[in-house]
Amino acid sequence: MTFNFAVVLKFQEALFLGLWMTLKLTLICIVLGCALGFLVALARTSKNAILRAASSVYVEFFRGTPVLVQLFWIFFCLPLILGVELSNMTSGVIALTLYMGAISSETFRASLKSVGREQLDACVALGLSHWARTTNVVLPQAVLRAAPTLLSNCVSLFKESALVSAVGMADLMFVGQNISNNTARPIEVLTIVALIYFVIAFPLTRAVTVIERRILKRLAL
């Protein structure tokens, strides 16, 4: 068996475009998913029973089903129910945002809970308004505490995003698969694709450790 990695070089432009799609999709879904996750975390700790119930159902459902099934459902079923055409980019964004929202809401919930009663007492004693308390004390502490787990969530999302190739989105995985089919060189092409994912994900997982060691230790959070 002989390997010919030069084959991959011929398609580097296509792979770059695929990678760009993967990164774009991941970044959009990180931003939207974190915002959603934070709101859901607030809803899950809300005094309103309906908000609490609805948010719990959402989180448990999305944590308890495969992302691939969620993606297929949004891609094939949602357009039928809504009676609108959804581009595969749109359904990809919806599906991964909902996935990211569900896992990051749990992260935010835990970190919000970790801001102790005593911190709130101190805020009241200093006369801080509810708003000032939330934005200047609770939120920064919650976000800092959530940072390592949140970054892990982002790495998961980046990797899970390969699933959108199954609905025909031209991401890195999709492009790789096509090249591998056309060239009959699956080992070379898919190995390179895996390495590209790894080269991006690995520094991020290392960053998680650095954040935990340096920042959180310095602040004793």
Next chain:
Amino acid sequence: MSDTAPLVKIEGLHKSYGGVVKVLQGLDIEMKAGDRVVVIGPSGGGKSTLLRVLMGLEQIDGGSIVFGGKPYISANGNGKTAIDAKVRRSIGMVFQHYTLFPHLDVIGNLILAPMKVRGEKKAEAEARAMALLTRFGLAQKAKSYPAQLSGGQKQRVAIARALMLDPKLMLFDEVTSALDPELVAEVEQVILQLAKQQMPMVIVTHDMWFAKNIASRVIFCAGGVVVEDGPPEQVLGSPREERTREFIERVFHIKH
């Protein structure tokens, strides 16, 4: 406010947890502007709860508090507690466990409330903060984070943070109880310094030496009521009430 009007007037204060555990059972205290009150008594006797109520951190079941002649806290009958947030701002509190904001450095801890509550400019608040830190021997710690400080330093920062709002009354809730013995003095020195400047204060402490040195008045609180109230020499030295005497003997017995 005339000189004779009380700074704080607590009347018939009742407080229970869940209606079952009765912590305060009709507490009356009148405090003048020059008073430095030390509250002593057995645990569960209501000392810390009294401070927390005074700070507006707790709901009450009955009674009222007037501060500087203005209605401050009252139980309005239907289980709700009315707290005047404006009046509350003239009271500062320091807690047993420091409660500094861990994500802000020392100066950040000091200037947050002045900027957010009083709308003070950052530069102005920082200048005042530095002056206070210098006075407390903490100037070189301005850029440190709470986790990098010793317990005694943290507690002095907490005191400085409360002073940034120019309180008319300071509450100290067992502020040296969490400290290693060798760090107690530096915190007590700061409070004694404030006492010299005639800052009215209510202190809950188990440290009888400190109580004797700082108090203009000692209140012995047990079972949710004031059992004895008088000058430190009398309450600590020759208490009138049997329960006070028992408590003081026990505490000093353990201490020596």
